[in-house]
Amino acid sequence: MNAVFNRMAGARLGLVVGKRAVARASARNRIKRVLRERFRQARVELPDLDVVVRVVGPVSRRQLHGHIDRLFQNLKEKAAAREDSSS
Numbered sequence: 094m095n096a097v098f099n100r101m102a103g104a105r106l107g108l109v110v111g112k113r114a115v116a117r118a119s120a121r122n123r124i125k126r127v128l129r130e131r132f133r134q135a136r137v138e139l140p141d142l143d144v145v146v147r148v149v150g151p152v153s154r155r156q157l158h159g160h161i162d163r164l165f166q167n168l169k170e171k172a173a174a175r176e177d178s179s180s
Contacts, residue, residue: 094164095145096171106132107145114148124148127157135165140172 099105108128110121128146152160 094147096142096168099141099143101141101143104132104136104139104142104144107143109145109147111148115151120151123154124152124157127154128161131158131161131165135169138169139165140176142168142172144168 106129108125110124112121115121115124132144146164
């Protein structure tokens with residue numbers, strides 16, 4: 094995952110889920126749906142970021158939810174640390 098602060102009014106999400114990483118289209122679509130929904134829920138707590146998530150291999154549903162939650166939590170913590178250091 095890559096995240097860069099932007100000058101827009103809100104966080105944005107980009108997804109990369111290729112055929113080589115996840116062969117079945119239904120699995121790729123499920124991963125993208127879950128990522129979009131979790132991002133939508135976390136968006137209000139995130140700073141103005143451009144977030145690009147790249148899936149590099151197949152994951153189970155449980156792993157996917159755990160990874161996503163950790164990724165967005167790390168983003169929130171880094172943004173809070175940046176806010177604290179700039180004040």
